Amino acid sequence: DSGVTQTPKHLITATGQRVTLRCSPRSGDLSVYWYQQSLDQGLQFLIQYYNGEERAKGNILERFSAQQFPDLHSELNLSSLELGDSALYFCASREGCGETQYFGPGTRLLVL
């Protein structure tokens, strides 16, 4: 167990809908990263937050947004969902001066 929690574990929704994925980092970790892993694909970096501020953006669609709250948990919002958004979404956290990301168990999203 990495100490990073993600909810929900599974999510099934329809095209056009909006969902929110939640991530709680390890205790004391200030950085949160979001990744998308589509079927048989590697991990695509979406966005990083550090202590509430956005630090880096990757291949994140405009329909997707994220934020990190004062208690350091983070949410990834996916809107106007399309079939192609079906994927495993991972959150990872890293302590302020640490070098390693630790991953949560992921949220498996299925868009029908």
Next chain:
Amino acid sequence: AQKVTQAQTEISVVEKEDVTLDCVYETRDTTYYLFWYKQPPSGELVFLIRRNSFDEQNEISGRYSWNFQKSTSSFNFTITASQVVDSAVYFCALSEVNFNKFYFGSGTKLNVKP
């Protein structure tokens, strides 16, 4: 630009064989970090090792060993005497010095057959 290449999409071995997973990276930074993660069939990503660009010492941890060579921009991972439990997808990753972004390879799926 940063890039990680894992040319081996899938490898199949028989239990007890040794297997090496290749990882080649590209970066213009002089300081960077390299990682290996394991993703078993259950789906979670498990951290295996971290190496910074100034430490070229090879590392051994039980049946696992890692060979970092800056001259060839490679960070290869060897499993000795493979076991069925080693079956997983293995990802190599590269981080910028400020850790703002991590770049992952496409992964190598390892099948270890009994």
